[in-house]
Amino acid sequence: MKNWALEIEKAAIPMADLVEVPERALIDGEARLKIDVFALTANNITYAAFGDAMRYWDFFPAAGEGMGRLPVWGFADVSESRHPDLPVGERIYGYFPAASELIVAPAKVSATGFIDASTHRAHLPPAYNRYIRCSGDAGYDPDLEAEQMVLQPLYLTGWLLARYLREEATFGASRVYLTSASSKTAIGMARCLKDSPISGVKICALTSAGSREFVDGLNLYDEVHLYSDIDRMPASRASVMVDFAGDASVNRDFHTRFADQLKANIRVGGAHWEQSAPARNLPGPKPNFFFAPDHLEKARAALGPGGFQAAYGKDWVAFARSAKSWLQFREFSGAKACLEIYNGLIAGDAMARDGLTVRV
Incomplete structure (x- = not known):
């Protein structure tokens, strides 16, 4: 499958399969993000288990009736853009579907990132709608991408x-x-x-x-x-x-x-x-x-953007650099691996010391 997504039955989350997604042309103001790599952890099973109650299914609507697309954290590259401030080639970190691409409507674009202003996401928590431009992220380290995907959220x-x-x-x-x-x-x-x-x-x-x-x-x-x-x-x-x-x-x-x-x-x-x-x-x-x-927004308000980043960033970097002492990072490739890992997480087969990522 050239363009695929993992879709899950909302009412029975062990039931999941890969679907082919038709490509569509961009309209003015949109950008196509080619998803490169993302993490799969027990946290993603929480997203599925609370998909309706906490609106996790609303971020990436599925094509099938009663189906949902699993949110994950990972990295993507801008492969096509019709937004004047977001050029092709930018590497982006954020919240994606377990899929091969995501089309976004960037707004409030700055050197550090943007929000996805797609209409269906307007009512959803802002923390999940923010995307980070790696070129403008002082804390980005290409050698710590696995740690960032698996552990930072x-x-x-x-x-x-x-x-x-x-x-x-x-x-x-x-x-x-x-x-x-x-x-x-x-x-x-x-x-x-x-x-x-x-x-x-x-x-x-x-x-x-x-x-x-x-x-x-x-x-x-x-x-x-x-x-x-x-x-x-x-x-x-x-x-x-x-x-x-x-x-x-x-x-x-x-x-x-x-x-x-x-x-x-x-x-x-x-x-x-x-x-x-x-x-x-x-x-x-x-x-x-x-x-x-909600607590993230409260902390940002209480500490201010600079204060929050200083307080959190120092702690995060220390934690990320210690991760290899207790965590084994394992990378897999392709859509089939994504489905197999999801099924393993549902079955409880993943080991606590595993940090699993999927290279699309």
Whole structure:
């Protein structure tokens, strides 16, 4: 297939296939981005699992009824342009479909980037509509493209979560438990809190038996617990749950064990997508969804553009440069590989230490 996209059944996300996409001519003001390479992680499964609820399906409309195109993070090159300020050959980083191309309507074009002002994206979160011109990005390093694709969107969420916990004084808790502690977003958050600890607060991992050795080896968590041990965990201290797994049974077990000592349940993702239907009538606080784009806009407003970039950029570069010590980057090629990796992520076959990318 010359021009392809991965399409997924919205109501049954294990059902996915490759479709051929007819090419169309550009109109004035548009640019064609030839997608070069993108990452596939458990975070992309969260996009699919919450596709309707969080409007992830709205970014890249699919051709088929009831189908959606999977959002991914990656790099593309401008292969054709009818926009006077965006020349052919520019390398672009941002939010793309798992596909071979994306047509955008660039607006607010500057030396550093632009937004896609396509009509169907006007009501969507601005953070996902921003595209970065690598030539104008002081933090861009071609040798760290894999790290940027695989980790930056996840690390940013972890960084914002750590900031949020500080702002809320951890809701008065002295223990913060991270489910799916082997996930890259959890690792990013744990790294932020390891490098700059919150006084009197311990950061604790919840993970599966199969991931225990990997999580221990990260040396980021003060305590590591298994899901199977929740009913025996000490529950006498005020605690917060940061939920990257989205597993209803884990939520019920944790809420039942901690009850009134649970001060907040911050729901972030759905790594355990098959068990992600919200548990009902839980003891303790109601889970509250953390939508990173909203918190990103708040952080930008509070710190100012320069202040935000200075605060976040320093932390991100240090994290990116450390990634190869715990993550194995693996690149695959072509549409078929994209579908196979997606199916593997759905089946839970990906290893925590894998950083998977697809070269289109």
